[in-house]
Amino acid sequence: MVLEHLQLLAAITRIDNEINELQEELGDLPHEVRAMEREVRTKQQALDVTQRQIDDILQTRSNAQIRGQEIRDKEKKLGEQQYQVRNNREFDAITKEIESLKVELRDIEKTVSGTFLTEENLRRVYEGQADELGFVSDRLQDLEHELRDLSAGQGEEMNQFLVQRNELLKKLPQNIIVPYERIKEYHVDTTVAVKRNCCSGCFNSVPPQRIVEMRTYKTIFACESCGRMLYPEEMQHLA
C-alpha cells in the first residue's frame, strides 16, 4: 500500500514539475510585455516633447517673420514721410525712429536664423527618437505575439497535465493528499528520491538506518531538513 502511494506521489510530482516548467516558460514573458509597454510609452512621450518643441520653434519663427514684415513696412512709410517734413526737428525724430526699428529688425533676423539651427537639431533628435520608438514598438509586438502563441499552445498541454494529475490524486487517500499539497506550497518537487544517501531535494543526508526502514515500505518518511516526502531510489523500478 505504502509503495503504491509513494509511486503515485512520485508520478504526481513529475507532473507538478512539468506544470511548473510550463508556468515558468510563460513566467517572464508577461512581465517582459509590461516592461516593453512602459518603454514604448516613455519613448512616445519623449517624441511628443520634441514635436512640441519643433512646433514652438516654428511658431516663434512665424511670429518673428510677421513682426519683421511689420517693421519693414513701417520703415518704408517713415522713409516716405521723411520727404514731407517741415523742419529738422521732425526729420531727426523720424531718423531716430527708423534707427530704433533697424535695431529691432536685426534682433528679429537673428532670432529667425537661430530658429533654423534649432529646428535642424530638433529634427535630428526627433528622427533618433522615432527610430527608437519604432524599435521598441516592434519588440513589443513580437513579445505580444510570443505570449499569445505560447499561452494558446500551452492551454492544451496544461489541461492534459491537470487531468492526469486529478486521475492520480483520486487514487490517494486524503491523509496523504493534504500533507502533499501543504509541502507543495514550499517545494514543487514534493516527493523525491534518496540518492547517495541524500534527499535529492535539499541534499541533506539521510541516516542509513532510515533508508533501510524506507525499503520496507511500511510508512512514508519525510526529509528531516526540508520536509519533502522521500522514497528509495530503486522504487521507480519496482512494479
Ligand SMILES: [Zn+2]
Ligand atoms: Zn530534503
